Amino acid sequence: MNIVVCVKYVPDATADRQFESDNTVDRVGVDGLLSELDEYAVEQALQLKEKAGEGTETVVTALTIGPEKAVDAVRKALQMGADKAVHVSDEAIAGSDYVATSLVLAKAIEKIAADSGSPDVVMCGMASTDASGGVVPAMLAERLGLPQVTLASVVETQGDQVRVKRDGDTATEVIGGTMPLVLSVTDQSGEARYPSFKGIMAAKKKPLETWSLGDLGVDAGQVGLAAAWTTVEDTTARPPRTAGEIVKDEDGSGATALTEFLASKKFI
Amino acid sequence: MSEVLVLIDHVDGAVRKPTYELLTIAKRLGEPSAVFIGPAARAGGADGVTEKVKQYGAEKVYVVDDAQIKGYLVAPKAEVLQQIAAQALGNGGLAAILIPSSAEGKEIGARLAIKIESGLITDAVDVTADGVATQSVFAGNFTLTGKVTKGTPIITVKPNSAAPEESAGAGAVVEFAATISDAAKKAQIVASQPRQATGRPELTEAAIVVSGGRGTGGNFEPVEALADALGAAVGASRAAVDSGWMPHSFQVGQTGKTVSPQLYVANGISGAIQHRAGMQTSKTIVAVNKDEEAPIFELVDFGVVGDLHTVLPAATEQIVKRKG
Ligand SMILES: Cc1cc2nc3c(=O)[nH]c(=O)nc-3n(C[C@H](O)[C@H](O)[C@H](O)COP(=O)(O)OP(=O)(O)OC[C@H]3O[C@@H](n4cnc5c(N)ncnc54)[C@H](O)[C@@H]3O)c2cc1C
Ligand SMILES: Cc1cc2nc3c(=O)[nH]c(=O)nc-3n(C[C@H](O)[C@H](O)[C@H](O)COP(=O)(O)OP(=O)(O)OC[C@H]3O[C@@H](n4cnc5c(N)ncnc54)[C@H](O)[C@@H]3O)c2cc1C
Numbered sequence: 001m002n003i004v005v006c007v008k009y010v011p012d013a014t015a016d017r018q019f020e021s022d023n024t025v026d027r028v029g030v031d032g033l034l035s036e037l038d039e040y041a042v043e044q045a046l047q048l049k050e051k052a053g054e055g056t057e058t059v060v061t062a063l064t065i066g067p068e069k070a071v072d073a074v075r076k077a078l079q080m081g082a083d084k085a086v087h088v089s090d091e092a093i094a095g096s097d098y099v100a101t102s103l104v105l106a107k108a109i110e111k112i113a114a115d116s117g118s119p120d121v122v123m124c125g126m127a128s129t130d131a132s133g134g135v136v137p138a139m140l141a142e143r144l145g146l147p148q149v150t151l152a153s154v155v156e157t158q159g160d161q162v163r164v165k166r167d168g169d170t171a172t173e174v175i176g177g178t179m180p181l182v183l184s185v186t187d188q189s190g191e192a193r194y195p196s197f198k199g200i201m202a203a204k205k206k207p208l209e210t211w212s213l214g215d216l217g218v219d220a221g222q223v224g225l226a227a228a229w230t231t232v233e234d235t236t237a238r239p240p241r242t243a244g245e246i247v248k249d250e251d252g253s254g255a256t257a258l259t260e261f262l263a264s265k266k267f268i
Numbered sequence: 269m270s271e272v273l274v275l276i277d278h279v280d281g282a283v284r285k286p287t288y289e290l291l292t293i294a295k296r297l298g299e300p301s302a303v304f305i306g307p308a309a310r311a312g313g314a315d316g317v318t319e320k321v322k323q324y325g326a327e328k329v330y331v332v333d334d335a336q337i338k339g340y341l342v343a344p345k346a347e348v349l350q351q352i353a354a355q356a357l358g359n360g361g362l363a364a365i366l367i368p369s370s371a372e373g374k375e376i377g378a379r380l381a382i383k384i385e386s387g388l389i390t391d392a393v394d395v396t397a398d399g400v401a402t403q404s405v406f407a408g409n410f411t412l413t414g415k416v417t418k419g420t421p422i423i424t425v426k427p428n429s430a431a432p433e434e435s436a437g438a439g440a441v442v443e444f445a446a447t448i449s450d451a452a453k454k455a456q457i458v459a460s461q462p463r464q465a466t467g468r469p470e471l472t473e474a475a476i477v478v479s480g481g482r483g484t485g486g487n488f489e490p491v492e493a494l495a496d497a498l499g500a501a502v503g504a505s506r507a508a509v510d511s512g513w514m515p516h517s518f519q520v521g522q523t524g525k526t527v528s529p530q531l532y533v534a535n536g537i538s539g540a541i542q543h544r545a546g547m548q549t550s551k552t553i554v555a556v557n558k559d560e561e562a563p564i565f566e567l568v569d570f571g572v573v574g575d576l577h578t579v580l581p582a583a584t585e586q587i588v589k590r591k592g
Contacts, residue, residue, distance in 0.1 A: 139382055142346075142378070167517065171279075177455045230414055235412050236411045255572075
């Protein structure tokens with residue numbers, strides 16, 4: 001079985017995230033890491049491999065698109081247990097929108113397929129932690145002509161059959177599909193493992209390739225900020241909220257003050 | 269005037285409020301055409317979908333019976349919209365396609381963008397007459413404005429992005445027979461369990477949300493009682509959901525629901541960035557937390573440093589009394 005797991009390198013959400021003067025995300029000035037939501041995807045990919053067992057050869061390839069530092073994202077995936085990694089890096093990609101990002105991912109997956117066999121599962125996170133579009137997996141399914149079994153909180157497989165639980169907006173659904181398919185998993189799908197010391201050491205010897213747009217046969221004019229089908233006109237920091245009144249509860253004074261406040265704002 | 273397609277948000281033909289918000293926004297951009305993908309039998313009649321969307325300005329209602337496609341995830345709906353868009357483009361032009369920014373809506377928009385080679389903007393909280401969309405990003409710390417520059421703008425719009433405005437539309441019904449490919453029928457909806465009604469307002473639509481976190485210690489009664497006294501929806505932090513105290517559908521935050529109510533009351537919630545991502549744009553924020561250093565207090569208009577298990581029941585009692 002072949003599994004490609006798409007992982008994104010994102011600025012740390014707990015750091016002071018900023019935009020550049022061209023309205024793109026500052027991906028250099030702020031510390032980055034493998035998107036926490038993509039750790040769940042790596043975990044599910046590894047569980048599929050473990051379930052397939054020793055007898056079947058399962059290869060988990062971690063794939064990322066991003067600047068030089070984004071290699072950290074696939075390194076972490078290798079440390080967790082992925083077998084191979086691909087880092088697509090090309091200055092022309094900077095500022096890409098959903099459409100271009102999904103194009104480059106699809107082309108990279110096609111190249112992985114040509115080099116080492118078609119993926120049975122293209123695994124994704126539910127959304128990135130920076131832009132949190134939650135749309136790239138569906139776009140990948142559309143581009144690759146694969147079924148999409150997305151936003152899974154529980155994943156079950158039997159041979160090439162996949163069943164997942166999806167907490168929809170108005171219903172909880174069970175979605176079924178047959179491999180090959182695009183699968184995305186939520187943060188309810190089960191805690192991701194930490195890299196072990198052994199895993200960290202082993203990762204250093206695992207194959208890691210860096211590809212440019214040229215390697216993928218993608219014309220630089222199709223991607224990046226200038227080619228985007230959407231444009232950002234302006235980014236503004238939200239004004240900080242003005243400091244509110246904070247009272248200490250003593251012998252029930254808190255409840256009274258709270259009630260007074262709610263009444264003064266006409267919520268009662 | 270060009271058409272603006274609005275995908276109707278509904279459950280078995282019961283139209284949900286975001287539909288009216290989208291129609292209100294659509295009127296700014298062109299002539300609203302509502303798209304109903306659902307049981308055709310629910311389209312007509314005094315209580316039907318057509319009557320409802322007409323009142324909010326739908327000039328046209330495309331009715332697509334979903335009997336053949338309701339068993340499949342996302343892909344068929346994208347094909348339906350692609351075909352309606354092609355027809356509208358051929359008629360008088362198509363100014364935009366507005367889709368509710370639900371998980372499903374965003375995925376429909378994603379596939380549609382690739383199909384019709386158009387740009388996609390997700391999670392808009394406002395759209396102006398000239399198609400400029402506003403997004404609230406980075407946990408609500410930044411506001412971003414942007415536009416689609418290629419093809420027909422596809423914009424997914426969050427709940428509460430506009431106050432629904434009634435205005436009579438013609439509501440001309442167009443029964444649309446879509447052709448769905450076999451490829452779109454590969455992800456099957458094997459079973460579906462509708463969410464149980466809570467008897468409280470819908471979390472994403474509520475004017476007031478009262479939430480509880482790890483600090484409840486698993487006892488949500490004080491939170492729920494305060495919510496009921498205020499006529500509010502109940503929310504929860506991920507810690508409360510992960511502990512199994514509340515279902516995931518109650519979760520507020522980055523990987524739960526985004527809410528932007530008039531009043532948000534956070535109880536026993538520390539205020540992690542991922543929780544803020546779901547509530548930071550609320551009009552008024554109140555917190556009850558026993559730790560005066562809790563980061564949630566940086567956001568509040570009013571805060572009580574105290575034990576929620578004593579503060580909430582006492583406040584609830586006073587509120588109920590005042591309401592008489
Ligand atoms: C605040 C903000 C708002 C934006 N809004 C828009 C918009 O409205 N329209 C638009 O076209 N673009 C928008 N963008 C650009 C968009 O974020 C980028 O194109 C981004 O590369 C992909 O979107 P995402 O991170 O939201 O992916 P998501 O759709 O949230 O990602 C889901 C999954 O796809 C995979 N994936 C995504 N990106 C990569 C990657 N680089 N490498 C490997 N796997 C990946 C991962 O598995 C991930 O979990 C926005 C960017 C920002 C920062
Ligand atoms: C990728 C990712 C996505 C995430 N998505 C979400 C999300 O969508 N939503 C979300 O909420 N979190 C999310 N989180 C988790 C988030 O980081 C926090 O862990 C979580 O919000 C903490 O929940 P809490 O505030 O209830 O618990 P804690 O942080 O443990 O805070 C509990 C608070 O309760 C107070 N307290 C304790 N006892 C009492 C009492 N008797 N009376 C009053 N106060 C009391 C404490 O002082 C403390 O401040 C996400 C994390 C990651 C990494």
